[in-house]
Amino acid sequence: MHLAAPEPHSLALACGLSSLFIGLVMASIRNPWVEARGALLFAGSALAAAISFLMVALAPRLDDSLLVSLRGANTVLIFGLLVAGIARFVGRGAPWLPLALSMAAMALLIQFYPESRSDVSPRVLGFSLLVVGWSLTGVWILLRHPITGLPPFGPAFTVGGLVALACIAAARSLVLLRDGAVSGELAFHDPLNGWLLLAGFAALLFTLTGMALMLNGRMVLELQRLASHDPLTGAFNRKGFNTAWPAWLQAHGPGRVVLMDLETDTGETPDEEALMLLVNRLRELMPPHALLGRQSGGGFLVALPQAVLESEVQACCERLQVDVHQSLALLGAGRESPPTLSIGHAPVRQDLAEACRRANLAMDDGRRRRRPRAAS
Numbered sequence: 001m002h003l004a005a006p007e008p009h010s011l012a013l014a015c016g017l018s019s020l021f022i023g024l025v026m027a028s029i030r031n032p033w034v035e036a037r038g039a040l041l042f043a044g045s046a047l048a049a050a051i052s053f054l055m056v057a058l059a060p061r062l063d064d065s066l067l068v069s070l071r072g073a074n075t076v077l078i079f080g081l082l083v084a085g086i087a088r089f090v091g092r093g094a095p096w097l098p099l100a101l102s103m104a105a106m107a108l109l110i111q112f113y114p115e116s117r118s119d120v121s122p123r124v125l126g127f128s129l130l131v132v133g134w135s136l137t138g139v140w141i142l143l144r145h146p147i148t149g150l151p152p153f154g155p156a157f158t159v160g161g162l163v164a165l166a167c168i169a170a171a172r173s174l175v176l177l178r179d180g181a182v183s184g185e186l187a188f189h190d191p192l193n194g195w196l197l198l199a200g201f202a203a204l205l206f207t208l209t210g211m212a213l214m215l216n217g218r219m220v221l222e223l224q225r226l227a228s229h230d231p232l233t234g235a236f237n238r239k240g241f242n243t244a245w246p247a248w249l250q251a252h253g254p255g256r257v258v259l260m261d262l263e264t265d266t267g268e269t270p271d272e273e274a275l276m277l278l279v280n281r282l283r284e285l286m287p288p289h290a291l292l293g294r295q296s297g298g299g300f301l302v303a304l305p306q307a308v309l310e311s312e313v314q315a316c317c318e319r320l321q322v323d324v325h326q327s328l329a330l331l332g333a334g335r336e337s338p339p340t341l342s343i344g345h346a347p348v349r350q351d352l353a354e355a356c357r358r359a360n361l362a363m364d365d366g367r368r369r370r371r372p373r374a375a376s
Contacts, residue, residue, distance in 0.1 A: 022212050026215060038088035041082075041084045041094065048077040051070075073103070076099070092141065124172075125173055128172060150221065154212075161203050164206065238293065240293065241293030253306030256308065260344075262274065262324075263297075263342075270298055277328065320343070345359055
């Protein structure tokens with residue numbers, strides 16, 4: 001039975017408009033975390049895909065050599081930006097050098113194997129290797145560096161689409177090169193190639209949908225995190241600390257709570273640099289499994305496991321106070337008086353509120369004595 005070549009222009013137009021919509025939605029995201037983790041790269045990949053789809057839809061109106069050049073450049077951009085976005089999404093560096101080398105290699109293939117040549121098999125093979133390589137690289141990055149808590153649909157759609165694209169690209173190369181040399185005219189009118197092209201459209205749109213779902217899922221996770229964490233320091237806020245406390249207490253026992261307050265002479269909250277200096281030094285000195293929360297402007301609460309002795313807590317607090325005051329003195333050179341740190345700690349005997357009350361009394365005593373104090 002003779003297989004007729006499909007008519008791809010209408011489907012390409014629909015896919016192009018869909019990709020354009022997805023790209024614009026991605027580009028419009030204004031969540032700082034998502035913006036910093038690949039949203040614009042994903043948007044660039046989707047917009048490049050939209051351009052590629054629209055070029056197929058308008059193919060009869062474009063010069064063949066121009067069409068091949070533009071599609072080659074767009075193929076590199078689609079997959080290069082997609083993989084760069086995936087790398088940034090999981091917190092890795094974007095592969096800019098391989099992307100630049102791919103662009104250069106594709107430009108050379110188009111230059112030396114134009115549509116007018118009787119044999120364009122190296123260009124066909126180059127396109128296929130490019131798509132397979134970038135697609136499998138994206139799959140490897142996503143599987144190697146999964147995002148904890150991310151809804152599975154986005155990564156599943158993206159991985160499935162990328163695997164399908166790699167398989168379709170490999171199949172297209174085998175189909176076109178089954179008789180050895182192939183001309184541009186023969187490749188364009190090959191029915192199997194036409195059907196594989198349509199399958200590639202669907203797989204690419206499937207992949208773009210997965211990327212959009214990943215961004216949406218990560219944005220929801222980030223909003224949930226911000227509801228329980230302080231945006232400046234990354235520590236729990238009051239609500240997040242109180243929510244985490246029961247599970248932490250069950251796992252690590254009723255140890256001690258340390259209450260500290262970093263304040264200026266006027267009682268105002270210190271600047272961000274001073275707060276981050278305290279938090280960073282605190283994280284260096286805290287024992288494993290300690291629970292850190294920011295309670296107010298310069299107020300912080302730390303819960304320490306039962307295994308930590310009172311003498312160890314006192315020594316750690318004294319060291320923290322000395323280190324922070326020395327660092328703040330250097331940081332505030334030229335100021336009349338740098339912020340001061342007051343610390344008090346108490347054992348957990350009944351509940352968190354009662355322990356915090358006694359730690360607060362100890363902190364007030366320590367403020368007068370200018371050294372950390374332990375509640376009796």
